[in-house]
Amino acid sequence: MSDRKPLVGIVLVSHSGPVADSVAALAGGLAGGLAGGLAGGLAGGLAGGLAGGATAPVSAAGGTRDGGLGTSSELITAAARRVDRGAGVALLVDLGSAVLTVKALIADGGELPDGARLVDAPFVEGAVAAVVTASAGADIAAVEKAAQEAYGYRKV
């Protein structure tokens, strides 16, 4: 039996496929490569124990199935299943139908993995904080809190 507990999965839902893919790559890259630096600063002390560890599973669900702008509940549920390791799945969304589709899927139950939750966070900064925190082995509540706190990082 592995001594590592399962990591929280992260799903990034955007109106745009390229936006979701790029933010997933950005967050995964920062969590994997710069854990002690920039990303560590975003996610606070939680990333401290990350060095050498696995990066949390991240999946992008952007745009519609035919590659247009919009939201696809099938892409979202497939992405959530891909990253579900049994520790919960945090879904971050951009706006409009992305928000409403995830809320509708969660409200009606049965389509997303158990423990899936919509995390209220800024999309890019929240994604980085969530992936870094999840990669450190934090539970879903801590991942959610780290992503939410990204609202507080003022830029001026």
Place this chain on the structure above:
Amino acid sequence: MLDAAFFRRWLAAAAAAVDREADRLTELDSPIGDADHGSNLRRGFTAVVATLESTLENTLEKEPPDTPGAVLSLAGRQLISTVGGASGPLYGTLLRRTGRALGDAPRVARGDLADALRAGADAVAQLGGAAPGDKTMLDALVPAVDALPSSFAAAAEAAVQGALATVPLQARKGRASYLGERSIGHQDPGAASSALLFETLAETAETERAERAERTEAAEGAEGTEGVAGRGGHE
């Protein structure tokens, strides 16, 4: 009383109306939205009708939904997965919650449907964080649900009036709200499509009523000439 066949018929009529009016809905969505409401809803309702038809043809693979609640739930699920815009989860939630509220009853009365649609409208309000007056589909939906206990025709009329009454409102939800005061003077596309839903509901009810009357007349006619005198009694 309304059975599963009635709800299939309603959704087919709604799909036909959405298809017919898609250009108008998209036009309404152009000045204050992203000009996709008609095409999104058309894609969604086309998929709803295709799914409902396939369940009838394909009875070996899955049981066709045989209650009003099951028909609406299946339709709602299909809208959530195929529309691609905000109207998918909103209309999907409306139909699913309405379907769930109707439960397993094989036939429901108009009053039951009014109660169930109220639960559906409440779920839509909660999902979108909106209230009547925010220039959304709720401005047609809520008055229609309020009027439905009186008659199907009253509900349709209330929905149409509610949609027209969104013109002077300033949008407080959705993409149109980014426009602030510039959203004033345009009818809300979601309210317009909600009105279509209630107009087709009333049309479906009227068609069924007329068919029932015809069958009754035919039966009476077969029994003898007494039925002929009774015809004038229909409103």
